[in-house]
Amino acid sequence: MHSAGRCARQARSRRPPRALAFGEVRLPNAAHEAHPWAIAQIAPDFELLDVWGLPASGRKEEFPALVEVMTTLDPENGDSRVMRALFALRWRLGRWFGWDDAPTKLPVPGHAETSLSARVPDDLRDTVTRHIVVSGTKFVPIYRTDDEWAAEISNSTVHAVMHLAWVEEGEDLYRGQMGVYVKPRGRFGATYMTLIGPFRHHFVYPALMRQIGHAWDARPQTDPS
Numbered sequence: 663m664h665s666a667g668r669c670a671r672q673a674r675s676r677r678p679p680r681a682l683a684f685g686e687v688r689l690p691n692a693a694h695e696a697h698p699w700a701i702a703q704i705a706p707d708f709e710l711l712d713v714w715g716l717p718a719s720g721r722k723e724e725f726p727a728l729v730e731v732m733t734t735l736d737p738e739n740g741d742s743r744v745m746r747a748l749f750a751l752r753w754r755l756g757r758w759f760g761w762d763d764a765p766t767k768l769p770v771p772g773h774a775e776t777s778l779s780a781r782v783p784d785d786l787r788d789t790v791t792r793h794i795v796v797s798g799t800k801f802v803p804i805y806r807t808d809d810e811w812a813a814e815i816s817n818s819t820v821h822a823v824m825h826l827a828w829v830e831e832g833e834d835l836y837r838g839q840m841g842v843y844v845k846p847r848g849r850f851g852a853t854y855m856t857l858i859g860p861f862r863h864h865f866v867y868p869a870l871m872r873q874i875g876h877a878w879d880a881r882p883q884t885d886p887s
Contacts, residue, residue, distance in 0.1 A: 687715035688863075694827070694841045700805065701812050701825045701843065704781045707772065708823060708843040711855070714867065716838030717875035725828040728838045729811045731877045732826060735870075770821050771845045778814050778823065779804050809836075819851045820844050838874075 694713040695702070718728050767776040775781070782805050790803035790811075801813035801824055809828040814821065823843040828836045846852040 688867075689713040689715050689839070694825075694839060697827065697829070699810055699825065699827060699841075700783070700786065700807065701810065701823065701841070703783075704778055704804070704812075705823055705843050705845075708821075708845045710841055711844045712840075712842040712862070712867070714840045714871065716840055716878075717871055718838040718878040719831070719835060721834055722828070722830075722836055725809055725811075725836070727881050728828065728878070729806070729826060731874065731881060732811075732824075735873055735877060768816055768818070768821070768847070770816075771847050771851075776816070777802075777804075778812075778821075818847060819854045820846050838878075 691710045691713055693715075694710060716728070718731065720727070769776050770778065779787075786805040786807065789806040800817075801815045804812045804814055804823070806812075811826045812823055814823050816822075822845070825841040825843060827839045827841070829839045831837050844855060846855050
């Protein structure tokens, strides 16, 4: 049984990327895990839930522009009516059931620390401003390097990380990649993540990718010289 399960996971990791519209591609986890990102050492107990190739490419020095685009997006008020409705429903449910209103900070599931910033290596501790909340979301930055950026969110259902990377594709061309790491809070959190999976993949992510693509194309251009 265990051998069969491993074979199934390996088969999923070897799946060819699933191309969508507007240049975004849903990638196998192996595409993200093949790189020595710092997040793998900081959150080894988190599951890599989704990996996306972003509709954003450029020169090596343009990674800060990708971070700027991602941290200034407002997906709750984007062009997609479906996405706006899903966000509105999520926040309404959160208010009803108190998912986002814990009186104290919740610990990372299975641990005592309340933030992954406690695990960040010393050389990365002062690379971001912790109190900045990303755009209209509740993500808080954890660390940043020349080709990585990570932010976390914690509520009563899950502790999650959005990880951005700038992946070299050759000839001084880089492409944005996003990994979503999660650690559900108990059985309820795991069930919640399973239930919202189809909505994430069919509505939320495609709409988000379109918004990223439009914002990337509209970014201020810099002189490569």
